[in-house]
Amino acid sequence: MLMFALRRILVSIPVLIGITLILFIMLNVVPGDPIALMMKEHASADVIERVRQQMHLDDPLITRYLSFLWDALHGDLGKSIKLNRPVTDLILKAFPNTLMLAVSAALVSWVVGIPVGILSAVRRDSFLDRFFMGFSLLGVSMPIFWSALLLQYVFAMKLRLLPVSGFYGWQYMILPAIVLGWSSAGVIARLMRSSLLEVMRLDYIRTARAKGLRETGVITRHALKNALIPVVTIMAIQVAGLLSGAVITEAIFSIPGVGRITVNAISSRDMPLLQGAVLFATVLVILGNLVADILYSVLDPRIRAQMRNET
Amino acid sequence: MSKKMKLLLATGLAGLVLASPALAENMLRISYPEDPKTADVQMTTDAYTLPLNIFDRLVESETTGPGQSALVPGLAESWEVSDDGLTYTFHLRAGVRFHDGAELTADDVVYTFDRMLNPATKALNTDILTFIAGSQERLDGTADSVSGLKALDELTVQITLTQPYAAFLALLASPGASVYDRDFTESAGDQFGLTPETTNGTGPFILRDYTLNDSQMLEANEDYWRGRPKLDRLLVRVVADSETLRLLFETDELDVFDLDYAPTQTPYFYGSDQWKEQVRSGPRVGIYYYAINQLKKPFDDARVRKAFQMAIDRQTILDKNFYGKGMLEDGVMPRGLACYTPATPIEYNPARARELLAEAGYPDGVEINLQQVSSWSTKWSDMNQIIQAQVAEAGFKANIVVTDEAAFLAARKTGEAEAYTQVWSADFNDPDNFFYTFFSESGSKVRGYNNNDPEVFAAIETARGMTDQAARCKLYQDLTARIVDTDAAWVPLFSLDHSYVVQARVKNFVVPWNGWSDMSYYKVEVE
Numbered sequence: 001m002l003m004f005a006l007r008r009i010l011v012s013i014p015v016l017i018g019i020t021l022i023l024f025i026m027l028n029v030v031p032g033d034p035i036a037l038m039m040k041e042h043a044s045a046d047v048i049e050r051v052r053q054q055m056h057l058d059d060p061l062i063t064r065y066l067s068f069l070w071d072a073l074h075g076d077l078g079k080s081i082k083l084n085r086p087v088t089d090l091i092l093k094a095f096p097n098t099l100m101l102a103v104s105a106a107l108v109s110w111v112v113g114i115p116v117g118i119l120s121a122v123r124r125d126s127f128l129d130r131f132f133m134g135f136s137l138l139g140v141s142m143p144i145f146w147s148a149l150l151l152q153y154v155f156a157m158k159l160r161l162l163p164v165s166g167f168y169g170w171q172y173m174i175l176p177a178i179v180l181g182w183s184s185a186g187v188i189a190r191l192m193r194s195s196l197l198e199v200m201r202l203d204y205i206r207t208a209r210a211k212g213l214r215e216t217g218v219i220t221r222h223a224l225k226n227a228l229i230p231v232v233t234i235m236a237i238q239v240a241g242l243l244s245g246a247v248i249t250e251a252i253f254s255i256p257g258v259g260r261i262t263v264n265a266i267s268s269r270d271m272p273l274l275q276g277a278v279l280f281a282t283v284l285v286i287l288g289n290l291v292a293d294i295l296y297s298v299l300d301p302r303i304r305a306q307m308r309n310e311t
Numbered sequence: 312m313s314k315k316m317k318l319l320l321a322t323g324l325a326g327l328v329l330a331s332p333a334l335a336e337n338m339l340r341i342s343y344p345e346d347p348k349t350a351d352v353q354m355t356t357d358a359y360t361l362p363l364n365i366f367d368r369l370v371e372s373e374t375t376g377p378g379q380s381a382l383v384p385g386l387a388e389s390w391e392v393s394d395d396g397l398t399y400t401f402h403l404r405a406g407v408r409f410h411d412g413a414e415l416t417a418d419d420v421v422y423t424f425d426r427m428l429n430p431a432t433k434a435l436n437t438d439i440l441t442f443i444a445g446s447q448e449r450l451d452g453t454a455d456s457v458s459g460l461k462a463l464d465e466l467t468v469q470i471t472l473t474q475p476y477a478a479f480l481a482l483l484a485s486p487g488a489s490v491y492d493r494d495f496t497e498s499a500g501d502q503f504g505l506t507p508e509t510t511n512g513t514g515p516f517i518l519r520d521y522t523l524n525d526s527q528m529l530e531a532n533e534d535y536w537r538g539r540p541k542l543d544r545l546l547v548r549v550v551a552d553s554e555t556l557r558l559l560f561e562t563d564e565l566d567v568f569d570l571d572y573a574p575t576q577t578p579y580f581y582g583s584d585q586w587k588e589q590v591r592s593g594p595r596v597g598i599y600y601y602a603i604n605q606l607k608k609p610f611d612d613a614r615v616r617k618a619f620q621m622a623i624d625r626q627t628i629l630d631k632n633f634y635g636k637g638m639l640e641d642g643v644m645p646r647g648l649a650c651y652t653p654a655t656p657i658e659y660n661p662a663r664a665r666e667l668l669a670e671a672g673y674p675d676g677v678e679i680n681l682q683q684v685s686s687w688s689t690k691w692s693d694m695n696q697i698i699q700a701q702v703a704e705a706g707f708k709a710n711i712v713v714t715d716e717a718a719f720l721a722a723r724k725t726g727e728a729e730a731y732t733q734v735w736s737a738d739f740n741d742p743d744n745f746f747y748t749f750f751s752e753s754g755s756k757v758r759g760y761n762n763n764d765p766e767v768f769a770a771i772e773t774a775r776g777m778t779d780q781a782a783r784c785k786l787y788q789d790l791t792a793r794i795v796d797t798d799a800a801w802v803p804l805f806s807l808d809h810s811y812v813v814q815a816r817v818k819n820f821v822v823p824w825n826g827w828s829d830m831s832y833y834k835v836e837v838e
Contacts, residue, residue, distance in 0.1 A: 152558050
């Protein structure tokens with residue numbers, strides 16, 4: 001297992017370097033000057049030229065890329081052009097907020113999604129099933145900015161039960177977690193339902209039933225274990241995605257997270273910051289996939305055997 | 312749901328209600344649409360709320376009435392200007408202290424302006440100091456100090472200019488000329504203005520907390536030389552989403568709602584019984600305009616430009632898109648600006664415009680492009696669309712070209728940008744801020760080649776140095792006629808009022824003379 005994990009991590013290093021290189025080239029092909037963007041309507045040609053030179057933005061592409069890579073290998077992701085602060089600091093300061101949002105949204109989606117999926121599968125084609133599936137379809141298809149506004153309006157504006165937006169305590173986390181969790185709960189519920197239905201058709205379930213086990217026992221002890229495998233995989237990847245920043249949710253609820261930083265960096269052509277944010281997201285997604293694979297192997301002995309053969 | 316359950320849920324949820332940040336306190340809660348990045352005004356050209364409240368300037372521009380301002384003594388209690396207009400001598404107020412307790416001296420002023428021009432600072436706001444003798448050498452790195460900056464004694468600063476510049480005092484009252492403390496700022500290095508620990512000024516408020524992309528908290532400076540501010544604290548929240556902004560204001564989590572950040576809410580607030588009495592509105596010394604790139608056909612022909620001017624029904628745009636909250640503008644200088652007099656009204660006359668197009672050789676109409684920047688607010692795309700429809704009547708087939716801001720700025724620099732609409736608000740109360748920005752040789756290059764008249768270039772340079780204010784104003788008025796009527800080099804549209812909605816407890820909220828969102832909160836009170 002350890003070998004497997006190590007190998008996966010080693011393989012991801014060229015992936016990381018490749019991504020920085022692609023990003024670096026792309027950002028230089030796209031028109032746009034960070035200094036001009038910073039100065040907006042007050043831009044004057046002399047000042048832009050001068051500051052560009054002072055910041056070494058006029059150096060050749062290859063020089064800049066190599067010096068970025070060299071610094072990055074030493075743990076230094078450089079300084080944000082616009083915010084004038086070290087990129088690592090910016091990301092690490094924003095990350096706890098994003099982490100909190102991601103974890104609470106993930107919890108909401110699991111706590112809601114898994115039971116709903118199970119109930120729907122067990123009561124297949126019942127009214128409850130249709131209701132739940134309709135509700136999760138709504139969660140999946142409703143754009144976040146819309147559901148956010150709706151919940152803000154009802155719970156903050158009309159009922160005055162929760163704060164509208166901001167980030168000053170756990171109460172502020174409730175609405176964003178529900179908004180974000182709702183959309184992923186939909187995915188999980190639907191996946192849970194179909195996966196459980198599939199498993200319930202298998203022979204060993206019939207055997208369990210034939211043994212005289214009660215239906216709850218059949219589901220919890222036998223069916224669920226297998227049905228959860230694809231769900232867990234999705235969950236791990238989902239969390240990795242959430243951690244690299246829930247852009248819209250962060251903007252609507254004024255959460256100072258990684259997503260906000262990334263979007264700002266894109267629109268202001270803040271190369272060092274964007275490099276850092278993308279690198280960070282890449283690492284998270286790679287780790288998320290790794291965790292998913294490991295969980296997979298824990299849940300499914302067949303995969304474990306396969307891994308042993310590979311290493 | 313059983314009654315018990317309902318009760319449980321209700322009490323549970325009620326327990327979650329959080330008192331919004333310190334309502335009971337003597338604190339004003341305002342918002343900003345994006346993070347200001349820094350309090351160091353030398354490193355920004357647009358986020359001025361922090362600098363205006365944390366620092367002072369030698370001279371201050373005080374709002375004296377709607378759209379009116381006067382230059383009043385700030386850190387300098389008096390000054391003299393030599394007869395040739397080249398030497399300014401400022402006498403500093405004695406006993407002014409920075410937030411860290413250090414006393415203000417002439418050397419701090421010299422240091423501040425030198426720091427801006429020092430290439431190592433990589434400052435963005437250098438334009439305001441380029442009239443000082445030796446500034447160019449310092450910027451280029453060929454000199455270690457600025458020859459035109461001298462501390463004559465502890466409290467006297469002498470500034471020498473390379474040429475007389477009538478707007479120099481007004482410029483020193485702009486946020487960019489905020490004064491720093493030498494020792495503190497030197498030791499803070501490039502971290503100056505980024506955190507409370509590395510920020511120090513003489514202003515009415517002290518920066519106490521700065522959470523990036525979230526908020527800044529400022530606290531009253533008890534020892535402020537003009538007397539302590541009325542507020543104990545000032546909270547600036549970063550709120551990017553305009554719907555969220557309105558919800559925050561309506562749930563009393565914000566005290567000031569700036570309609571500039573959410574213009575579509577204008578009819579709601581003006582029409583609401585609850586809020587209409589709470590609207591605070593004032594004129595803005597700023598002008599909406601179309602800048603026309605004269606390098607691009609068919610706009611190289613003045614008749615086509617003139618036709619474009621006459622084909623736009625400005626009053627309709629003002630009424631429909633901006634709820635009639637403003638006035639038409641016909642010149643380069645908007646009302647409220649020094650030297651302003653009403654210019655010749657531009658007539659809305661599509662039939663005449665069509666004739667002009669025919670005279671210019673386009674009897675069947677002509678295709679033009681209007682630039683639209685995707686990230687700008689929808690008010691700009693709405694304006695482009697309504698103008699696209701309006702000018703069709705005169706025979707213009709207008710295409711709207713959408714690019715992102717970065718691409719637009721790049722294109723504007725190389726002269727590739729299309730005609731675009733934007734707004735310019737006064738940084739300082741002088742016509743030079745408008746004429747030089749748009750119609751000087753260098754300015755017009757940056758603005759997308761919207762002027763190509765060498766005589767205007769020369770006259771603008773002359774006007775900068777004139778010391779006879781009446782003659783100078785006359786020249787600007789003549790230039791207005793030349794630029795707008797003769798050359799039709801730009802299309803003045805209108806100036807808008809700036810409206811805010813404030814909670815009932817907010818008192819003394821005055822819209823600043825220039826109509827900026829960024830202002831000093833020194834005199835504002837909350838009950």
